[in-house]
Amino acid sequence: MSEPQARPAPPRLSAAARAELDAIRRRFPTTEAALIPALHIAQREWGGWLPEEAIEAVAVELELPAATVYGVVSFYDLFHQRPVGRHRIRVCTNLSCQLRGADEVLELLRQELGVGEDEVTPDGRCSYVHFECLGSCDTAPMMMVDDQYHENLTPLRVRRIVKDLA
Amino acid sequence: MAAFEPVLTRNVGHPEALTLQGYKRGGGYEGLRQALAMQADEIIEAVKASGLRGRGGAGFSAGLKWSFIPKGGDKPKYLVCNADESEPGTFKDRLLMEHDPHQLIEGCAICCWAVGAATCYIYIRGEYTKAAEILERALEEAYRGGILGGSVLGSKFKLDMWVHRGAGAYICGEETGMLESLEGKRGQPRVKPPFPALVGAFGAPTVINNVETLCNVPHIVTRGADWFKSIGTNEKNTGPKLYAVSGHVERPGTYELPIGIPFRELLDVAGGMHRGGRLKAYIPGGASAPILTAEHIDLPMDFDSLAKAGSMLGSAAVIVLDDETCMVRSVARLAKFFNHESCGQCTPCREGTNWMELLLDRLEHGDGREQDAALLLSICKNVAGNSLCALGDAAVGPVKSLVERFPDEIEQHVRDRGCPFPRRRWFQDAA
Ligand SMILES: Cc1cc2nc3c(=O)[nH]c(=O)nc-3n(C[C@H](O)[C@H](O)[C@H](O)COP(=O)(O)O)c2cc1C
Ligand code: SF4
Ligand code: FES
Numbered sequence: 363m364s365e366p367q368a369r370p371a372p373p374r375l376s377a378a379a380r381a382e383l384d385a386i387r388r389r390f391p392t393t394e395a396a397l398i399p400a401l402h403i404a405q406r407e408w409g410g411w412l413p414e415e416a417i418e419a420v421a422v423e424l425e426l427p428a429a430t431v432y433g434v435v436s437f438y439d440l441f442h443q444r445p446v447g448r449h450r451i452r453v454c455t456n457l458s459c460q461l462r463g464a465d466e467v468l469e470l471l472r473q474e475l476g477v478g479e480d481e482v483t484p485d486g487r488c489s490y491v492h493f494e495c496l497g498s499c500d501t502a503p504m505m506m507v508d509d510q511y512h513e514n515l516t517p518l519r520v521r522r523i524v525k526d527l528a
Numbered sequence: 529m530a531a532f533e534p535v536l537t538r539n540v541g542h543p544e545a546l547t548l549q550g551y552k553r554g555g556g557y558e559g560l561r562q563a564l565a566m567q568a569d570e571i572i573e574a575v576k577a578s579g580l581r582g583r584g585g586a587g588f589s590a591g592l593k594w595s596f597i598p599k600g601g602d603k604p605k606y607l608v609c610n611a612d613e614s615e616p617g618t619f620k621d622r623l624l625m626e627h628d629p630h631q632l633i634e635g636c637a638i639c640c641w642a643v644g645a646a647t648c649y650i651y652i653r654g655e656y657t658k659a660a661e662i663l664e665r666a667l668e669e670a671y672r673g674g675i676l677g678g679s680v681l682g683s684k685f686k687l688d689m690w691v692h693r694g695a696g697a698y699i700c701g702e703e704t705g706m707l708e709s710l711e712g713k714r715g716q717p718r719v720k721p722p723f724p725a726l727v728g729a730f731g732a733p734t735v736i737n738n739v740e741t742l743c744n745v746p747h748i749v750t751r752g753a754d755w756f757k758s759i760g761t762n763e764k765n766t767g768p769k770l771y772a773v774s775g776h777v778e779r780p781g782t783y784e785l786p787i788g789i790p791f792r793e794l795l796d797v798a799g800g801m802h803r804g805g806r807l808k809a810y811i812p813g814g815a816s817a818p819i820l821t822a823e824h825i826d827l828p829m830d831f832d833s834l835a836k837a838g839s840m841l842g843s844a845a846v847i848v849l850d851d852e853t854c855m856v857r858s859v860a861r862l863a864k865f866f867n868h869e870s871c872g873q874c875t876p877c878r879e880g881t882n883w884m885e886l887l888l889d890r891l892e893h894g895d896g897r898e899q900d901a902a903l904l905l906s907i908c909k910n911v912a913g914n915s916l917c918a919l920g921d922a923a924v925g926p927v928k929s930l931v932e933r934f935p936d937e938i939e940q941h942v943r944d945r946g947c948p949f950p951r952r953r954w955f956q957d958a959a
Contacts, residue, residue, distance in 0.1 A: 389647075389692075399692070434713065438696050441695055456865060458780075458847055494868065495618070497622045500619055503954075509658075
């Protein structure tokens with residue numbers, strides 16, 4: 363494992379991602395301000411989460427200490443330091459949704475997927491978590507699958523949405 | 529009530545307004561054109577005179593805030609539009625951004641011209657990907673159409689505007705938490721003073737305004753402060769207002785009405801109580817607002833009337849609860865939210881929100897003690913006013929009002945060793 367010459371090249375963002383980031387960096391007077399956009403890009407490149415090498419790649423790219431990057435990653439709910447399913451389901455359980463059946467939606471997901479919150483299904487297809495208000499309280503109960511809002515949920519619709527996930 | 533002609537939501541349901549051409553056809557960017565022909569001070573005076581107060585929660589005069597930005601100087605100035613919208617119950621800014629992005633861009637541009645800012649960041653919560661994409665498309669068009677960039681509408685005014693996506697943290701809606709986050713850091717609020725008007729983004733003078741606040745601005749420019757003041761309850765509560773109504777009503781949704789409409793009328797507009805249920809309580813201004821009861825049904829929904837009743841208009845997110853709802857369970861959920869979102873910098877807030885969640889959960893699940901109500905009140909007393917930002921006070925709002933307005937429900941939870949309300953099966957009940 364520890365062959366001296368076998369040190370892998372440090373991980374990098376793809377060329378396309380670096381170009382995207384370069385354009386964003388020009389919007390700010392400091393480099394650090396591009397950190398959150400950079401992490402969004404890196405998370406996309408690494409399949410929905412930020413393994414150590416993704417964090418290192420961002421640190422190298424923006425010339426920031428890795429510890430600074432970790433500190434930021436751990437602060438925000440949308441950045442993940444553990445693998446997630448191919449699809450990520452977020453069920454809003456805050457008050458307006460709780461008043462209209464959100465807990466039942468969460469329970470239904472547990473039954474349909476057969477795993478607990480924040481666990482990935484054995485086929486790697488998806489993981490689900492309860493979440494804070496997603497700004498869609500008038501269409502409660504609701505959940506987000508990847509970037510898509512699913513509103514006015516019913517048990518039937520939840521089952522169908524889950525079944526259709528590739 | 530006479531029908532109210534929508535101002536801010538007039539383009540909702542008119543997808544042609546998403547394009548620059550369509551927006552212009554409806555009179556769009558006329559406010560910006562007129563503003564560019566005015567002195568910056570004149571605009572600030574008009575906004576002051578209109579009585580426009582911040583729609584993000586605190587209700588501070590927008591014109592006054594703009595007037596705090598120093599004139600001249602060699603530092604750049606910034607506008608940061610607060611599109612973080614994470615207050616539970618609030619969904620009005622999403623509507624404005626998804627249906628009328630140019631209205632927001634126009635409002636931001638006028639503000640920038642008035643305060644001398646050449647850069648505007650629209651800080652949008654990370655979950656709002658659809659709204660962010662719509663805004664980005666609109667910004668692109670605005671650049672191509674000569675609204676933004678090196679020469680705004682052919683003038684000497686230069687303006688850059690960007691969408692900046694957050695990453696999931698309620699505290700980044702607090703203005704200085706937002707500035708930290710914009711600078712690429714953990715979103716932990718700053719000590720004030722200095723205020724952002726002097727030391728804001730990247731150490732430079734910065735205006736921070738809510739989406740809805742800024743959307744009002746083009747209309748104030750084109751229709752005048754007097755028109756704006758003619759809408760509302762009184763001199764101090766003026767203009768159109770978006771109310772985001774959710775919970776146990778027949779037609780949850782965003783309703784644009786004159787600010788200060790009585791809650792009873794708003795409830796009516798939202799279709800009344802769900803399935804003819806009875807009103808037990810309502811939260812008039814998002815999760816941070818102290819809870820009101822059916823007794824307060826005739827209160828005008830404006831800043832001052834609600835403050836006088838011991839609550840607040842906040843973000844005007846109105847959550848309606850019927851009489852089959854357990855108040856302990858409802859407030860426990862809000863307490864869990866505040867505990868999760870406390871940034872942890874101040875001990876009273878970090879520890880207090882943790883204890884509030886713990887005690888309320890314990891009550892709901894049958895481990896409540898006789899002294900819990902008093903204990904909750906003492907925690908509230910220790911958190912209120914003892915924290916760096918307003919999240920601490922916000923967390924106290926619902927808990928304190930629960931103990932004060934629903935003492936019987938707490939007692940009953942202790943006596944019955946658990947929740948006295950039958951667990952609702954929403955989908956069966958609603959079937
Ligand atoms: C914990 C906390 C969260 C907040 N969240 C938001 C928010 O999501 N959107 C918003 O506009 N204002 C929010 N505010 C209020 C802002 O700090 C600030 O007052 C507001 O953006 C100013 O704009 P306005 O004067 O136009 O209302 C929040 C405040 C606190 C204390
Ligand atoms: S009051 Fe709470 S959220 Fe605000 S700075 Fe202190 S710990 Fe953070
Ligand atoms: S409470 Fe669920 S989206 Fe707001």
